[in-house]
Amino acid sequence: MNTETTKKSTPYTVPIGPVHPALKEPVMFTFQMEGEIVKSVDFAPGNTHRGIEWMGMRRNPVQIVHLTDRICGICGIVHSLSFARAVEQIAEIEVPPRADYIRTILHELERMQSHILWAGVAAHELGFDSLLYLSWRVREQSMDLIENLTGNRVNYGIVQVGGVRRDISDEQLPIIEQGLSYYRGLLDQMKTVFLDDSTIRMRCRDHGLLSYRDAQLLCAIGPTARASGVAMDVRHDYPYCAYGDLNVHPVIPPQEFGGPHGDVYDRIIVRLLELAQSIDIIQQCLDNMPAGEILWEKKIPKLLSVLKKAHGEAIGRVEAPRGECMHYVRMDGNDAPATWKVKASSYSNLMSWIPMLKGEQLADVPIIVASIDPCMSCTDRVTVIQNGSAADLTKEDLTRLSRDKTRRLSQC
Amino acid sequence: MARLPMMPELLRQLFRKPATNAFPARYLPPSVTKFLSSVAQGEAAINPPVPVPPKFRGKIAYDRESCIGCSLCLRVCPAHAIEFLPSTKRIRIYVTQCIFCSQCNDICPKGSLHMTPEFLLACEDRYAETQIVE
Numbered sequence: 001m002n003t004e005t006t007k008k009s010t011p012y013t014v015p016i017g018p019v020h021p022a023l024k025e026p027v028m029f030t031f032q033m034e035g036e037i038v039k040s041v042d043f044a045p046g047n048t049h050r051g052i053e054w055m056g057m058r059r060n061p062v063q064i065v066h067l068t069d070r071i072c073g074i075c076g077i078v079h080s081l082s083f084a085r086a087v088e089q090i091a092e093i094e095v096p097p098r099a100d101y102i103r104t105i106l107h108e109l110e111r112m113q114s115h116i117l118w119a120g121v122a123a124h125e126l127g128f129d130s131l132l133y134l135s136w137r138v139r140e141q142s143m144d145l146i147e148n149l150t151g152n153r154v155n156y157g158i159v160q161v162g163g164v165r166r167d168i169s170d171e172q173l174p175i176i177e178q179g180l181s182y183y184r185g186l187l188d189q190m191k192t193v194f195l196d197d198s199t200i201r202m203r204c205r206d207h208g209l210l211s212y213r214d215a216q217l218l219c220a221i222g223p224t225a226r227a228s229g230v231a232m233d234v235r236h237d238y239p240y241c242a243y244g245d246l247n248v249h250p251v252i253p254p255q256e257f258g259g260p261h262g263d264v265y266d267r268i269i270v271r272l273l274e275l276a277q278s279i280d281i282i283q284q285c286l287d288n289m290p291a292g293e294i295l296w297e298k299k300i301p302k303l304l305s306v307l308k309k310a311h312g313e314a315i316g317r318v319e320a321p322r323g324e325c326m327h328y329v330r331m332d333g334n335d336a337p338a339t340w341k342v343k344a345s346s347y348s349n350l351m352s353w354i355p356m357l358k359g360e361q362l363a364d365v366p367i368i369v370a371s372i373d374p375c376m377s378c379t380d381r382v383t384v385i386q387n388g389s390a391a392d393l394t395k396e397d398l399t400r401l402s403r404d405k406t407r408r409l410s411q412c
Numbered sequence: 413m414a415r416l417p418m419m420p421e422l423l424r425q426l427f428r429k430p431a432t433n434a435f436p437a438r439y440l441p442p443s444v445t446k447f448l449s450s451v452a453q454g455e456a457a458i459n460p461p462v463p464v465p466p467k468f469r470g471k472i473a474y475d476r477e478s479c480i481g482c483s484l485c486l487r488v489c490p491a492h493a494i495e496f497l498p499s500t501k502r503i504r505i506y507v508t509q510c511i512f513c514s515q516c517n518d519i520c521p522k523g524s525l526h527m528t529p530e531f532l533l534a535c536e537d538r539y540a541e542t543q544i545v546e
Contacts, residue, residue, distance in 0.1 A: 301519065
């Protein structure tokens with residue numbers, strides 16, 4: 001930190017990060033404080049850039065699908081599904097209906113485990129560690145279900161371009177039903193434990209406010225936007241997989257909890273209600289599951305040769321547990337795609353930190369930062385290094401970079 | 413009046429067994445390496461891990477006899493963990509690099525590659541005998 005930013009008179013500067021016990025993932029915050037109150041805040045992501053896109057542009061789509069599993073530890077299905085959907089659009093591959101339903105079931109199971117994980121983290125940030133342990137214990141059931149269906153707990157490797165790699169057998173159906181009824185029985189208890197608790201209410205109600213207008217202006221997405229009353233959900237607005245057949249509506253905080261305030265408490269409500277929604281969606285999928293193939297092309301060499309001939313560009317959009325996730329892919333008749341760009345969902349939500357944190361106390365920073373469920377390692381796509389140190393880019397630099405990229409893309 | 417709905421659940425927890433499976437031992441041994449070597453000699457007993465699910469993807473197994481050396485698996489391995497040996501027309505798999513996606517199992521025309529349930533693969537030497545499958 002340089003000397004300019006360390007002033008002793010108010011407002012004084014409090015840096016938090018890039019690595020700090022209060023933050024789950026590396027990001028650099030610079031707070032301008034007056035007493036305990038945050039006057040203004042700035043943040044700098046980009047500390048966990050891993051160059052996954054670079055790796056991807058040297059591999060064929062069948063390899064990249066497994067690479068996308070590793071972008072995020074929690075959103076394993078989300079990224080591979082998003083990438084697979086982009087490639088399927090380019091190569092005009094039609095996914096069999098059964099594969100779409102299996103994708104939807106796993107997608108929702110993943111949302112369930114992600115939301116319970118978040119609930120535990122939120123409890124931990126409030127100093128409520130017993131609730132963290134309890135929520136992570138009940139999360140195990142969804143992890144076990146995913147493990148049973150895909151073979152592994154975290155890196156599922158179930159999505160393939162043109163379908164899924166594993167079918168759900170008849171023996172597995174009762175296991176899923178059993179898991180769903182386990183969560184159905186838990187829902188009321190979870191709502192009571194999280195929403196009736198005086199401590200949680202005290203710490204979260206009217207803290208970290210994001211108004212409806214700010215949520216729209218800053219393009220917030222997912223539960224963060226829905227908690228502010230913005231009714232948007234890719235599953236409803238732009239149905240993919242089996243969501244077109246199912247009854248899915250964006251969850252916004254209902255009137256019984258006082259309607260949308262846009263505070264941390266509302267984000268808890270939205271995630272808990274989405275848990276119930278996910279159970280419902282999986283049940284609908286199980287009831288309507290069609291029979292048939294699970295892959296567009298079983299022979300991988302044939303699939304590879306089809307993908308090699310593909311020309312064009314597409315965007316795969318998926319509603320991740322944190323919001324919309326996007327993969328842009330451009331193929332130009334080579335093994336590897338010409339361009340692959342990942343926009344993880346947290347990227348759109350990061351800017352909403354600034355209005356949320358303004359006017360809050362320093363002690364509220366961890367829960368407010370955690371309330372959007374940030375996933376820095378998925379988000380960090382760029383690190384700028386000049387002469388060995390991170391450098392600022394001016395507007396002219398960015399314009400030049402942008403023009404160069406347009407030129408590069410138009411050549412292929 | 414403060415409402416604490418967690419209290420009854422917390423009191424119930426006092427009389428319940430821990431949900432965590434204490435693996436490999438109930439209490440952390442002073443040295444895990446020494447503990448594991450004494451297990452190997454039969455002096456200590458290991459607390460068994462949670463059983464793996466059906467069709468779990470663990471360490472890769474390779475059937476050298478049925479392999480025809482088509483090297484299709486090299487084309488789909490995302491981690492470049494497979495090496496083709498031109499002299500014998502067979503492959504060598506580096507387990508430390510493998511990401512357990514089992515894509516090579518799917519593409520193999522002869523079914524020479526399989527995933528085993530073995531998952532305790534940690535090792536200090538990445539070129540140890542256990543870490544290379546030929």
